[in-house]
Amino acid sequence: MTSIPFDIVGFDLDGTLLDTSGDLAAAVNYAIATDGRPPFPVDAIRPFVGKGAKVMLERALTASGGYDDDLLARMLPILLDYYEQNLAIHSIPYPGLLEAMTALEQAGLKLAICTNKAERFTIPLLHQIGLSDRFASVVGGDTLGVAKPDPAPIHEMIARAGGGRTIFLGDTINDIAGARNAGIPSIAVSFGFLDGPVEQLKADAVIHHFDELLPLLKNWLGGPA
Structure with a gap:
């Protein structure tokens, strides 16, 4: 049992999981x-x-x-x-990510990815970084033929991960609007590839470092679970 009111934590890839x-x-x-x-x-x-x-x-x-x-x-x-x-010459996980992933897994949550990056880049990149076996599902921008902010890829990510209460992290309006369109809460990361103030994304919550993720989820007040 976990005190976290979610079953799945979904992530965008570029600018959220990895600094590419x-x-x-x-x-x-x-x-x-x-x-x-x-x-x-x-x-x-x-x-x-x-x-x-x-x-x-x-x-x-x-x-x-x-x-x-x-x-x-x-x-x-x-x-x-x-x-x-040349997918993974300089690309690295953001600080605190690996520790946060382990903590979420230990709490019984599944991890998943929904990215607008094409599968031809996404799957090899995750393999080369050494993270490909950590995710219950990975949906790319060309998996369904539509991309975020269309909700279909996020719905597919959730379905492939086995279904359940889901929250989504991202760094662009496509991520946050995609989560909203899919009917799930969202968290914006302030360290990603922002093209304006993170507050403009109007996510349910914001984190500035992955150290903040587990405590935020344990005390979730940002929106409906």
Whole structure:
């Protein structure tokens, strides 16, 4: 038995479980270099991340001199192919994540992932990081053909994990709106790939470090369980 009023804790991937900014930046820089553009530092690319590879590349190209549809169409496969070959060079779990996962598992909860990242990147990345066996279900952005904020992927994540009371953690409006659309409570992480103040996401609760997650869930007052 557990005092936590949930059965499943669901997570977004990029910017929530893992800081993937270093490898995403390397892929962006590799792609834009084919057009002779100088590289961005990792910190400059973080605000571009969070709404998929195409938007990330659009933002990078806009910030480095602009683009047209043909240039974007040429560069996107270059970026994706490079990224697929270099998924976990710099990517790491956020501080406190592994300890929080273990504590949740010991409390009897299942862990799950719903990400807008395509399965071709998600599954190998989790394997290379060494986390693939820790999750009861993993749903990618192309698993169902629709992505967050559509609620269908979150519903699928819950079903594949065996069903039950679920809460979802994320760092973008797609995550928080997806949880809301799925009818489950949400927690925003302030350390992710935010493109504005975390309060703008209007999640049921906010954490600033994974050390805060277990105590928050044990004393859940953020919204309906």
